[in-house]
Amino acid sequence: MVxxxxxxxxxERLSF
Structure with a gap:
């Protein structure tokens, strides 16, 4: 699990 x-x-990079 991350x-x-x-x-x-x-x-942040994936604009989550």
């Missing part, structure tokens, strides 16, 4: 930090960084 950490929230990873999701935040990825989401």
């Amino acid at each position: 950490s929230l930090d990873y999701m935040i960084h990825s989401g």
